[in-house]
Amino acid sequence: MTMVPTPLAEPLKFGIFTGVELELQADDAVPASARMGLEPPRYCGQCGRRMIVQVRPDGWDARCSRHGSVDSAELGRR
Template sequence: MDIEERYNPFTGKRVVPGLDDPVPPAAAMGLEPPRFCEHCGRRMIVQVSPDGWWAKCSRHGVLESHQLERR
């Protein structure tokens, strides 16, 4: 079974299944955009605007705040 590695989008640390993965309080309240790519852990370019934000990973593309609101 091949398990895909995941990274915390707010700390950049690898997520280990079964271990607590704390999220900063501001991020938990939706006030902080992700700063790291969940797929590779790389630091992303982040742009914040009054109506949302976008974050770009050099390998995995762009994530926009409105995409997360639909989930």
């Protein structure tokens, strides 16, 4: 049985803030607020699909229809 990688598992194939393949993503494509850690990821790093993101007062959680969910608490990000 093969494990399906989570949306933010390394190595990423797509930009988590742009949805563009990392090889094709421009250096300045990531918004400044995302670089500062103020934005949750919006796209799955494995398939580039738009994720469903819920922002809470204490963090965020994001869900990809193909690769499952990830919570900021799991990553130590708040």
